[in-house]
Amino acid sequence: MKTDFLIVGQGLAGTLTGHALERMGASVVIMGLEKPHAASSLAAGIIHPVSGRKFVKAWLYDQLIAQCHETYEEIERNLGVPLFRKLDMHLYISSVKEENDLLSQARRYSYDDLLRPLAVKDRDMQNSRRGYAINAFQLDIQGLLGYSANRWKAKQRYLPEHMEYPALSREGDSWRYKDVVAGQVIFCEGVWCRGNPWFSHLPVIPNKGQVLTLDPAGFQNIDYLVKSGLLLTRWKEVIWAGATYEWDFDYPGPDSYGWNYLYRRLENLLSQPYRVRSHMAGLRPTVPDRKPILAEHAELPGLWAVNGFGTKGSSLGPYVTRHLADLLNGREKINRFSPSRFKE
Numbered sequence: 001m002k003t004d005f006l007i008v009g010q011g012l013a014g015t016l017t018g019h020a021l022e023r024m025g026a027s028v029v030i031m032g033l034e035k036p037h038a039a040s041s042l043a044a045g046i047i048h049p050v051s052g053r054k055f056v057k058a059w060l061y062d063q064l065i066a067q068c069h070e071t072y073e074e075i076e077r078n079l080g081v082p083l084f085r086k087l088d089m090h091l092y093i094s095s096v097k098e099e100n101d102l103l104s105q106a107r108r109y110s111y112d113d114l115l116r117p118l119a120v121k122d123r124d125m126q127n128s129r130r131g132y133a134i135n136a137f138q139l140d141i142q143g144l145l146g147y148s149a150n151r152w153k154a155k156q157r158y159l160p161e162h163m164e165y166p167a168l169s170r171e172g173d174s175w176r177y178k179d180v181v182a183g184q185v186i187f188c189e190g191v192w193c194r195g196n197p198w199f200s201h202l203p204v205i206p207n208k209g210q211v212l213t214l215d216p217a218g219f220q221n222i223d224y225l226v227k228s229g230l231l232l233t234r235w236k237e238v239i240w241a242g243a244t245y246e247w248d249f250d251y252p253g254p255d256s257y258g259w260n261y262l263y264r265r266l267e268n269l270l271s272q273p274y275r276v277r278s279h280m281a282g283l284r285p286t287v288p289d290r291k292p293i294l295a296e297h298a299e300l301p302g303l304w305a306v307n308g309f310g311t312k313g314s315s316l317g318p319y320v321t322r323h324l325a326d327l328l329n330g331r332e333k334i335n336r337f338s339p340s341r342f343k344e
């Protein structure tokens with residue numbers, strides 16, 4: 001089978017790369033078989049403007065969110081399913097100092113017009129809770145991956161396997177992998193890029209995130225997102241509560257550290273008894289400067305890597321993969337996410 005692009009890995013990066021390339025009229029074959037602890041399998045797909053405890057506005061937020069609307073709404077139309085929604089994020093305030101910090105940062109970064117004092121206390125949260133609501137968004141990542149895979153399978157453009165690297169070879173100006181002959185190959189392998197013979201030099205560092213899901217019975221009606229020590233929101237049929245942010249770990253799966261961390265925060269937050277449904281862990285592909293990477297191999301033209309989505313794949317993905325498509329079709333000349341920045 002001939003194709004313009006072979007995409008290796010069908011997490012969020014591979015899926016959005018596939019849609020961006022098809023959008024420019026190219027043909028794609030996607031190779032996807034989920035490895036345990038892939039980040040996209042358990043991410044809640046939350047996008048919001050307030051970064052960290054200092055209430056700084058997230059990097060490039062306005063551009064990223066504009067591209068999210070365009071990309072996700074177009075994919076929703078193409079796939080015929082809702083995937084992207086707006087929701088309120090409730091930011092709880094625990095002291096006058098914290099409130100002053102939030103309000104002054106909101107003015108400084110011009111998001112004060114997005115903040116509204118919470119008029120009514122959230123019934124599922126402890127009594128003392130007060131704070132502000134701000135616009136946020138949620139992408140159904142697992143829905144996006146599932147419906148996209150089904151469409152590529154129906155078009156026979158999907159290989160349910162892990163790439164065996166020795167089977168990829170140069171054939172004239174193209175690349176052959178078994179019976180697929182591709183003009184270019186794009187690796188979207190998340191943390192597994194570290195084992196890729198052509199891209200293991202990229203500074204991709206695994207960061208472990210653990211999540212608890214809770215039985216929705218007993219909750220009133222959480223149709224908002226809570227940010228208070230952790231993020232809590234509705235996700236599929238359950239309540240999603242997470243996540244840890246771990247650099248040092250020996251084991252990629254769920255463990256007692258994650259359980260205790262999340263449990264303590266839930267005990268401080270929730271007013272009702274609750275029942276844990278599951279405990280999961282995933283590996284975020286992060287980069288030292290927390291910016292994404294678009295890398296073309298220095299000596300082997302036609303081999304690319306898309307990586308470094310870190311904690312923010314849902315907001316970065318549309319912007320970065322559109323930039324990749326523009327580079328590949330010649331509309332953009334300068335790669336703004338080149339890993340050459342690490343040599344400077």
Ligand SMILES: Cc1cc2nc3c(=O)[nH]c(=O)nc-3n(C[C@H](O)[C@H](O)[C@H](O)COP(=O)(O)OP(=O)(O)OC[C@H]3O[C@@H](n4cnc5c(N)ncnc54)[C@H](O)[C@@H]3O)c2cc1C
Binds near residue numbers: 035039211282283
């Ligand atoms: C607990 C947690 C919560 C998160 N919450 C959010 C959130 O709310 N909002 C947000 O924006 N982001 C969130 N993230 C981050 C987000 O999940 C990531 O930014 C994003 O999913 C990374 O996507 P990826 O495709 O690069 O990597 P991955 O999701 O890891 O996907 C890589 C894929 O490549 C496949 N693969 C690897 N090697 C090969 C090979 N050789 N052959 C074939 N396939 C291969 C793997 O099986 C996998 O399916 C969260 C992450 C975690 C861990």
